[in-house]
Amino acid sequence: MTVKTFLLPDLGEGLTEAELVRWMVAAGDIVAVDQPIAEVETAKSLVEIPCPYEGVVSTLHGEAGQMMLVDEPFISVNTGGEEAAAAPESNGERAQSYREEELAGTQVPAGHAAQDSEEDEGSGNVLIGYGTGSAQRKTSRRRKPRVMGAGDSVAVQEAREAVRVINPLVRKLARENSLDISSVKGSGPQGLILRSDVEAALARPVQEPSASASLALGSPQASTATAAKTGQAAAVGDKDSRTGLPVASSELLAGVRKTIANAMSTSRREIPEATVWVDVDVTKLLKLRSKIKEAEGQAPSVMALISRFAVAGLQRFPELNSRIEVESDGSLRHTLFEGVNLGFAAQTERGLVVPNVRGAHKLNAQELSAEFARLASVARDGKAGVADLSGSTFTINNYGVFNVDGSAAIINYPEAAILGLGRIIDKPWVVNGRLKVRSICELTLSFDHRVCDGGTAAGFLRYVADAMTDPKRALATL
Known part of the structure; x- marks a missing residue:
């Protein structure tokens, strides 16, 4: 028989792991090519994994709730035939020492040369297409071995002993x-x-310090042990060592919450952000939308209209439609884009996600409104693909739906800015020297201070605010 092992595919955007939500097949089941076999969660979305082989399921290399690594065994299928089984060991492991990781192919360890020459008859580890073989895949991960001199012998020996x-x-x-x-x-x-x-x-729980170590209260070792014990998570029902309160629950972040936490931490750590805000009279905007709805039977959402103004504003202030990346030598590269991929924050049962409208600069308000509705629905169903949830260049966050006025939103890394919309409420407002009741919305802009100064950010925000105040005039110039 021939047993072929399918590795977890490269899901794109540099993702290296995914949580296995559920298997859709079991050992002994008959599977067909491209039949969905499992559901995994990554990049805040659910992805169905298709099978590249036809045959009988031999082994499932994971359980629901387990984090699966890309390029590691996912499922093994008995495809029949009389060829010798070419499946890797059950754990699918190929060890790398620390030095081997650092040298990235300076020396090919014994046994690996033969491994590299073998050809994988499977999918080639690509989610769509199944077109590349293992040799091509491994070439992209490992440089060609160089000729080693005598001075390298020590490093090689350390690599083998690491x-x-x-x-x-x-x-x-x-x-x-x-x-x-x-x-x-x-x-x-x-x-x-x-x-x-x-x-x-x-x-594992932290070991209690020995009697002699506990006497040396001033020693670094005692301090480290005490700090480690203090930071240890207590079990449910136990008292927390820091607060003295009973623990209701304690678990490692995983899946969506882990992804969100990492993204927020990266943004705060990497981006020196600043925030500007302004209150905007949107009375005329709401009246215009009502007239459009009366005349055409439907009208763009308020967020779509404001997004149209924001996209036009980015054409005038392109620094906010950009990103900064750190080069390998520590220098900063500033990249500006022609066109806008407009992200928008959407709250789902799985957590906060940011779908994006590709080529938003090409769409009018009605088209933007339709795309917002479509992508929000796909995201809430957990069916958004990696392309839907990545690649945005600017984001809009409508936190007004939560009935709050304002928020200094965290920038969606690695973008340069995020525009926030507060709720629209009636307030007393001075118009032409007279006090009137008007519909007011707070507009905020958090921006990366490395890409521009406050004047640029304020200029963009003022442009969008003025367009919201007098939408007919703004739409006439778009």
């Missing part, structure tokens, strides 16, 4: 949690350290 882990992600997980990877006992072949080994080590 702690062996399943992949760099496991080492990163340990590093981010201040865990000494050399203290972890690997449960894989020949002591290979798996992700589960690191997670188990992180979950």
Whole structure:
């Protein structure tokens, strides 16, 4: 028989892992090519994984709720025939030492050369198309070996003696949690350290300091042990060591919440942001929308009309439709775009997501309104693809739907700005020297201070606000 193992596909946008939501097949089931076999969650969306093989399911390499790594075994299928099974070991591991990760192919470890020459008859690990073989895939990840001199022998020896882990992600997980990877006992072949080994080590309670160490209250070791114990998460029902209160729940962030947390942290850490805001009289805007609805039977949403003004504003202040990236040497690269991919914040049962309208600068208000509705529906159903939820260059956040006036929103990294819309409420407002009741909306703009100064940000915000105040005049010039 021939057993073929399908690796978790590259889901795009640099994603390296996905949470397995559910299997749609079981061991022993007959599957066809392109039949959906599982549902995974990544990039804040649900993605169905199709099977590239026809045959009988042999092994499912994971359970619901488990984080699966890209390029690791996902499912094995018995396709029949008399060829020898070419499936990898059940854990699908290929260890890399720390030095091997650093050198990225300076030396091809023993046994790997033959591995590289084999050709995978499967999908080539691409979600759509299944077009590339393993040789092509691995070439993109590893540079060609160089000729090594005598001075390299020490580094090679250290590489072979370094702690062996399943992949760099496991080492990163340990590093981010201040865990000494050399203290972890690997449960894989020949002591290979798996992700589960690191997670188990992180979950173990902190050891009490010895009697002699506890006497040395001023020692760094005692301080470190005390801090580690204090920061340890207590079990449900236990008292929290910091607050003394019973613990209602305690769990590691995963899936959507983990993705959101990482994105928000990156934005705050990388972007020096500033915020400007202004109150806007939108009475005329609401009246114009009502007239359009009466005349045509339907009208663009208020957010679509404001978005049209924002897109026009970005053409006049392009710095806000850009991004800054850090080069390998530490220098900053500022990239401006021709055209706008307009993101908008959408609250779903799975959490906050940001679908984006590609080529928003080409659409009128009615078309923008239709796209907002379509993408919001797809996102709430959890069916938005990676392209729907990535690649935006500017974002609008309508937090007025939550009945609040304003918010200093966090920029959707790596964009340069985010425009916020507050609720529309009636307020006393001075018009031509007279006090009147008008419909007022607060408009806020959070922007990356590296791409522009306050004058540019204020100019953009003022342009959008003026267009909202006098929409007929603004639409006549678009």
